[in-house]
Amino acid sequence: MGGRRARHRKVARTKEAGQGDGRPFRTVRASDAEACLWRLEGALAARGWASAPIGGPPPVLRVFDARVPGLGETVAVVPAPSAMGAAVAWFRSSAGVLLGPCDDPERAAEGVHLLLAPWVARALAGRG
Numbered sequence: 001m002g003g004r005r006a007r008h009r010k011v012a013r014t015k016e017a018g019q020g021d022g023r024p025f026r027t028v029r030a031s032d033a034e035a036c037l038w039r040l041e042g043a044l045a046a047r048g049w050a051s052a053p054i055g056g057p058p059p060v061l062r063v064f065d066a067r068v069p070g071l072g073e074t075v076a077v078v079p080a081p082s083a084m085g086a087a088v089a090w091f092r093s094s095a096g097v098l099l100g101p102c103d104d105p106e107r108a109a110e111g112v113h114l115l116l117a118p119w120v121a122r123a124l125a126g127r128g
Contacts, residue, residue, distance in 0.1 A: 027058070027078075027079065028058070028077045028078065028079055028089045030056055030057060030058060030059055032077070032089060032102075033056075033058055033059050033076070033077035033089070034053075034059050036077045036089060036091070036102035036105070037053065037059060037060070037061045037075065037077060039102075039105040040061060040075065040091060040105040040108055040109060041053070041061060042105070043105040043106050043108070043109035044063055044109045044112060046109075047109055047110075047113055048065075049063050049064070049065065049109070049112065049113070049116070050063070050064055050065065050066045050069070051063045051064070054074065058076055058077070059076075059077075060074045060075060060076045060094075061074065061075045061076075062074050063075060063112050063116065064116075065116070065120045067120070067124060068120050068123045068124065071116070071119055071120060071123055072116070073093050073094060073095070073112060073115055073116055074093070074094040075091050075092065075093055075094075075099065075108070075112065076091075076092050076094075077089050077090070077091060077092070077102060078090055078092045080092075080098055080101075088101055088102070088103075089101065089102040090102060091105075091108035091111070093111070093112070093115060095115070097111065097115065099111035099112060
C-alpha cells in the first residue's frame with residue numbers, strides 16, 4: 001500500500017509540472033481550468049451564447065444557442081505547447097479544435113462562434 005501512495009504522489013507532482021521546469025505538462029489543475037472557463041463564459045455571453053458548466057473531472061463548459069439547446073459544443077482546458085516550448089493552458093472544443101489560450105477568452109469565444117453558428121443557422125432554417 002505504501003508503494004501505491006508514493007506512486008500517486010509522484011503522478012500528482014507530474015500533473016502540475018510543465019511550468020518551465022522541463023517536466024511534461026499533462027493536465028491543468030481543476031481550479032485553474034474553472035477560472036479559465038468562467039472567463040470564457042463571460043466572453044460567450046457577450047456574443048449571445050448560452051453556457052452551462054459541467055462538473056468534472058475535468059471541468060468543461062457546454063455552449064449552445066438557447067433557441068436550439070440540443071445542439072452545442074463542450075469546451076475544456078488542456079495543456080498545449082507554446083512557441084517558447086513550455087506548455088500553456090488552452091481552450092479545446094470537444095472536436096479537438098484548439099480555440100485559443102486561456103489568457104485570451106475572446107479569441108476562444110470567436111472560435112466557438114465559428115464552430116457553432118453554421119449548425120445553429122441550419123437548425124433554425126429547418127424549422128421554418
